[in-house]
Amino acid sequence: MEIIISTNNNKPIYEQITSQIKAMVMSGELSQGEAIPSMRALAKSLHVSVITVQKAYEDLQRDGFIETTVGRGSFISANSMDFYQEEQQRQTEQYLQQAAEIGRNCNISLEKLIELLTLFYQEDE
Amino acid sequence: MEIIISTNNNKPIYEQITSQIKAMVMSGELSQGEAIPSMRALAKSLHVSVITVQKAYEDLQRDGFIETTVGRGSFISANSMDFYQEEQQRQTEQYLQQAAEIGRNCNISLEKLIELLTLFYQEDE
Amino acid sequence: MEIIISTNNNKPIYEQITSQIKAMVMSGELSQGEAIPSMRALAKSLHVSVITVQKAYEDLQRDGFIETTVGRGSFISANSMDFYQEEQQRQTEQYLQQAAEIGRNCNISLEKLIELLTLFYQEDE
Amino acid sequence: MEIIISTNNNKPIYEQITSQIKAMVMSGELSQGEAIPSMRALAKSLHVSVITVQKAYEDLQRDGFIETTVGRGSFISANSMDFYQEEQQRQTEQYLQQAAEIGRNCNISLEKLIELLTLFYQEDE
DNA sequence: GTGGTCTAGACCACG
DNA sequence: GTGGTCTAGACCACT
Numbered sequence: 001m002e003i004i005i006s007t008n009n010n011k012p013i014y015e016q017i018t019s020q021i022k023a024m025v026m027s028g029e030l031s032q033g034e035a036i037p038s039m040r041a042l043a044k045s046l047h048v049s050v051i052t053v054q055k056a057y058e059d060l061q062r063d064g065f066i067e068t069t070v071g072r073g074s075f076i077s078a079n080s081m082d083f084y085q086e087e088q089q090r091q092t093e094q095y096l097q098q099a100a101e102i103g104r105n106c107n108i109s110l111e112k113l114i115e116l117l118t119l120f121y122q123e124d125e
Numbered sequence: 126m127e128i129i130i131s132t133n134n135n136k137p138i139y140e141q142i143t144s145q146i147k148a149m150v151m152s153g154e155l156s157q158g159e160a161i162p163s164m165r166a167l168a169k170s171l172h173v174s175v176i177t178v179q180k181a182y183e184d185l186q187r188d189g190f191i192e193t194t195v196g197r198g199s200f201i202s203a204n205s206m207d208f209y210q211e212e213q214q215r216q217t218e219q220y221l222q223q224a225a226e227i228g229r230n231c232n233i234s235l236e237k238l239i240e241l242l243t244l245f246y247q248e249d250e
Numbered sequence: 251m252e253i254i255i256s257t258n259n260n261k262p263i264y265e266q267i268t269s270q271i272k273a274m275v276m277s278g279e280l281s282q283g284e285a286i287p288s289m290r291a292l293a294k295s296l297h298v299s300v301i302t303v304q305k306a307y308e309d310l311q312r313d314g315f316i317e318t319t320v321g322r323g324s325f326i327s328a329n330s331m332d333f334y335q336e337e338q339q340r341q342t343e344q345y346l347q348q349a350a351e352i353g354r355n356c357n358i359s360l361e362k363l364i365e366l367l368t369l370f371y372q373e374d375e
Numbered sequence: 376m377e378i379i380i381s382t383n384n385n386k387p388i389y390e391q392i393t394s395q396i397k398a399m400v401m402s403g404e405l406s407q408g409e410a411i412p413s414m415r416a417l418a419k420s421l422h423v424s425v426i427t428v429q430k431a432y433e434d435l436q437r438d439g440f441i442e443t444t445v446g447r448g449s450f451i452s453a454n455s456m457d458f459y460q461e462e463q464q465r466q467t468e469q470y471l472q473q474a475a476e477i478g479r480n481c482n483i484s485l486e487k488l489i490e491l492l493t494l495f496y497q498e499d500e
Numbered sequence: 501g502t503g504g505t506c507t508a509g510a511c512c513a514c515g
Numbered sequence: 516g517t518g519g520t521c522t523a524g525a526c527c528a529c530t
Contacts, residue, residue, distance in 0.1 A: 138506075194514085
């Protein structure tokens with residue numbers, strides 16, 4: 001499991017950790033029931049405070065992605081993938097809505113927006 | 126000129142001020158060369174610290190939206206609208222790109238994304 | 251006598267007035283003993299507060315460029331031109347010194363500086 | 376890292392801080408990636424308000440000289456030196472241009488200006 | 501601990 | 516009256 005932390009980024013470190021772990025579940029790199037590193041181990045390998053990792057794991061547990069048991073460690077929970085799907089869909093819709101709203105206010109045509117969207121969609125492939 | 130401040134919002138107050146003034150320029154409610162309220166006047170009417178308004182005006186000036194002179198006040202600058210257009214286009218593209226990226230990772234088809242975008246675009250009308 | 255006030259400029263208005271009057275003395279547009287407009291007349295024609303013009307005239311008198319008599323008006327003083335020459339030379343030297351200092355710190359060669367100076371000198375002709 | 380604040384100076388304190396930090400980068404006293412004091416620490420050691428230091432750091436960050444992260448601190452950014460070089464060159468050119476302009480208006484010959492410039496350039500060595 | 505935001509005062513130069 | 520700078524407090528999110 002490899003997580004990359006960027007300090008130049010404006011996103012807080014604990015959020016970078018959560019989002020990357022979620023992405024690994026989605027990509028299949030982490031499967032349900034699989035163990036993830038202990039907070040101390042991850043903190044050490046990322047050169048990051050234990051408190052930061054703790055916050056990340058707390059958030060993941062709160063949102064149902066992992067299950068943490070004292071003395072045993074943390075594990076990917078059974079329906080983590082569904083949670084992730086929902087979350088991402090919600091976010092995608094939100095981005096599209098904002099793009100639509102601003103675009104309309106600036107008199108950017110729907111065709112232009114679709115063109116851009118298609119471009120970005122194929123670009124990343 | 127009417128600005129609405131929401132404290133429940135997670136956006137800082139000075140940012141709410143700047144974005145609403147920019148929007149007023151775009152909508153034509155404020156035209157080029159027109160004076161905007163003095164820092165003290167706006168601070169008083171919004172029940173907000175002078176410093177907060179000052180920060181907002183400072184940002185607006187630095188980004189070229191207004192021109193401010195000691196002893197005279199602040200005025201909408203000549204090319205404020207162009208700056209606004211550019212800024213909004215940049216942001217729209219960013220939203221579309223993020224939607225495209227997440228969408229692709231979640232196996233949402235391009236058709237589905239375009240469908241959503243079209244929906245949101247026409248919804249606001 | 252024509253004075254141009256720029257609000258986009260970061261220089262205070264009273265300073266724009268003084269510097270332009272001084273320049274007119276130098277260029278011969280204003281000669282020694284000649285009357286300059288009354289404060290109120292100038293304020294009106296420049297669409298500027300009387301207090302602003304008053305401050306400008308005060309500075310000019312303090313530096314010996316004009317002589318003001320209550321009830322008579324203000325006149326270019328006898329040795330205004332000398333004062334101006336001295337002042338400008340002082341300022342020119344100061345600019346050159348600053349350019350030399352910064353340039354040296356940035357490892358810009360003396361030749362390069364002279365080249366630029368020559369360029370600017372001939373450019374304005 | 377030693378910064379000297381002069382209250383007799385007409386330059387604002389936050390500007391004195393920014394310019395001295397920039398100069399330290401240039402002189403090599405601060406290197407890329409190196410940490411600079413926390414706002415609170417610097418404010419305390421300079422007997423100055425935290426807000427004043429904050430304003431200085433904000434400016435430095437906006438101009439690309441430092442990178443600052445909440446909870447971590449501020450660090451000299453990778454290309455700080457390039458930014459500094461550009462800034463200084465711009466300023467040098469501006470000084471030379473002003474010297475050229477005033478000099479020409481006062482009938483100071485180009486030779487005389489070059490002579491002065493050379494003098495100042497070698498004087499500081 | 502760090503920086504980001506906000507408040508309520510103050511003095512200054514400029515108009 | 517205007518904006519520019521500064522002070523001495525405070526709370527927040529993040530490390």
